[in-house]
Amino acid sequence: MLDVAIIGCGVIGAAAAYELSHYPLQTAIFESENDVADCTTKANSAILHAGYDPEPGTRMARLNVEGSALAKEICARLDVPYLQCGSLVLALSPEELPHLQKLYENGIANGVPGIRLLSAEETLAMEPNLAPTVVGALYAPSAAIVSPWEFALAMAEVAVRNGVELHRSCPVTHIEKTAGGWALTTPSGIVETRYIINAAGISAQAVHDMAAPHKFTIQPTRGEYYLLDKSEGSRVHHVIFQCPNENGKGVLVAPTVHGNLIVGPNADPVEGDDTACTAAGLAFVSAAARRSVPNIRFSESIRNFAGVRANVDTGDFVIGEAEGAPGFIDLAGMKSPGLSSAPAVAREAVKILEAHGDLPAPKADYKDGRTLVRFKELPPEEKARLIAKEPAYGRVICRCETITEGEILDALHEEIPATTIDGVKRRCGAGMGRCQGGFCGPRVLELISKTLGISPLDVLQDKAGTNVLLCETKQEGEHHD
Ligand SMILES: Cc1cc2nc3c(=O)[nH]c(=O)nc-3n(C[C@H](O)[C@H](O)[C@H](O)COP(=O)(O)OP(=O)(O)OC[C@H]3O[C@@H](n4cnc5c(N)ncnc54)[C@H](O)[C@@H]3O)c2cc1C
CATH class of the missing domain: 1.10.10 (Arc Repressor Mutant, subunit A)
Structure with missing residues (x-):
């Protein structure tokens, strides 16, 4: 019998596993894919947001600011590429200035450190490649960029080192209430557990509905990107946002921790995990990005990719024990800023166990830290x-x-x-x-x-079915002229 079964090993499941691995609990992660961080966590803007976007008083606002600060510490401890480069939200016309003011006030209310409004001259002095139409900006020095998949992997690795079991290629297909907790159906059999953490990303609604009455609806919303070669990597030095709109934070231009330039995303509602890139989506992205940074050389593009947001109809993260399903904990609706918030979201799950009196004293012999050869x-x-x-x-x-x-x-x-x-x-x-x-x-x-x-x-390129080689072309000893 497990104490905790975590369903999904994106950044949210990995952060939950990392937190829980500090305690002597029997914890296991069940992940559908053959690797961790292989869904939304590997395909996003990779920004640890400062926290001025969410409305004050929401869960998102609190967890974004807390999470980004925790992420900074975790990245340092676990050798994850991270750079606190700061962000600028641009006003590209005088009509957008009140919007910057509103974001500034949000930021102050949310406790974002160091934010300030800049004049056009100050903004252009910081980023000379910006459009001359810039009339002002909101500067947030605490915004950072990160390697999102390495962030999740690092937390999952340390969790596994400290006793968490990870089952890859192991989807949970059915959940039933039992006298002592829950029974999960997986390809390797039925698993009994006292608690479940639902960290299933865009599938979190489906997983919730296996265990509890329907509560929220997720509308997967795709965002497409350009990744540009390092030759464009220093086009800008901060994360450059436009004023957000009803579709999200808009198209950004940003350096990456690996030295490239990332440009995107758009926001298109899709069915399921549809990560196809489209000509129309990419044309929208490049045109929108040129409004902020007109001289980006898209000919330096080395990759297009897309990720799918778990947009949720509650408007806020869905976190907590589901009604009528004691021990079933949702960490759902993790749209942006889910990556930034992940470590703080994980702590919310731990607090629920604590409130039930089910959190033992932390392990004295915890093996934290991680270093890679680069x-x-x-x-x-x-x-x-x-x-x-x-x-x-x-x-x-x-x-x-x-x-x-x-x-x-x-x-x-x-x-x-x-x-x-x-x-x-x-x-x-x-x-x-x-x-x-x-x-x-x-x-x-x-x-x-x-x-x-x-x-x-x-040998697979990535997910199941992506074999690179189809058949042998030469047998041993065979001679071709
Ligand atoms: C375009 C875009 C841009 C974004 N930009 C940012 C950003 O800059 N900053 C930021 O903070 N956030 C950003 N986000 C949001 C962020 O990427 C997500 O909040 C975060 O990655 C969600 O992590 P997750 O673990 O919930 O989901 P995922 O990474 O999708 O992980 C869920 C996992 O659950 C597994 N799973 C699903 N069902 C089952 C099942 N039945 N059994 C077992 N396993 C299952 C899946 O295989 C998957 O691996 C962005 C998102 C998108 C799409």
Whole structure:
């Protein structure tokens, strides 16, 4: 019998697991996909928002400000790429100035540190590539950028190190009330648990409805992006927002922690997890972005991608024990700023266990912290020392990003080892560069095949069914002229 079953391992499930792993509880995560952070958590704007957007007094407002501050500490502790670059919300016409004033007042009410309104001159002095039509901006120095999938992975890894079980490729398909708690149906059988945490992202409504009366409706809403090469990475140095509208925070232009430029998203209601990019969506994104930063060179685009928001009809995050379902805890409706809020959202779940008297004293022997080898960032003497110890660090496999075989092997042996080509990319960055894995992909595939002891034909790009190789073209001993 588990104490807590977490359904879903995006950033919310991972943060919940990290928090709970501090206590001597039997906790397990059930994740449908073959890797963690493989849904909305890997495809978003990657901003840790300062917290002036949510209406004061909402859950979102409180958890955004608390969560972003906690995320900063966690990223430092767990070696997650993070940069506090600050953000600017632009007014692009005098009519938008009252909107900035409203956001400023929200920010003050929400306790956002250091925000201030800037004149056009001050704004353009900070960001010379902005449109000359800028009439002012709201500056929030606490806004930051992060690697969202590494943030989730790092928290999940430390949770697993501290005893949380992770079941990948393990969807929960049915939930039933039992005398002692709940019974979950999974591909590996029925699992009994006292508590359930519903962290199922856009599927959180479906999971809630398995256990409790219908309470909220999620409208998946897709956002499409351009990711531009590092040659455009310093086009702006802050996160550049436009004034938000009814569709969300609008199209932003921002540096990424990996040195690229990200531009997007739009907001299109879709059915389910539809992450297709469309010509119309991308045309909207590039046109909207040029209003803020006219000289972006979209010819430097190396990737388009899309993520799906869990837009919810309650207007606020859905957090708490579901009515009529004691022990079933929703962490749902996690649209933006869900990434920023995740660590604080996780603490809300822990507080519910505490309120029931079911939170034991924290573990005395907790093993926190995490460091990765990032070969290209090391000084020359450290590189030489590492190669002498392990020659695989001397072989560069991903030439765009200078990622070595040693780092790829590390990704295949971590607490939550990568099993796919994209899983390797998310852990160490191989394939993230300008050629997008065109050069290193086959070598990564070979390393996965050797390390996992599986046929190259069984190596996946990402989710189930994405086999890269279809059949052998040559048999051993076969001769072709
Ligand atoms: C376009 C866009 C831009 C955004 N930008 C930002 C931003 O800049 N800053 C910010 O703070 N937030 C942002 N967000 C929001 C943020 O990305 C989300 O709030 C966050 O990633 C949600 O995490 P999650 O864990 O709830 O969902 P997910 O990451 O989707 O994880 C849910 C997991 O549950 C699993 N699952 C579902 N059903 C089951 C089941 N039955 N059994 C087992 N597993 C199941 C799924 O496979 C999935 O892995 C953005 C979102 C989008 C789409």
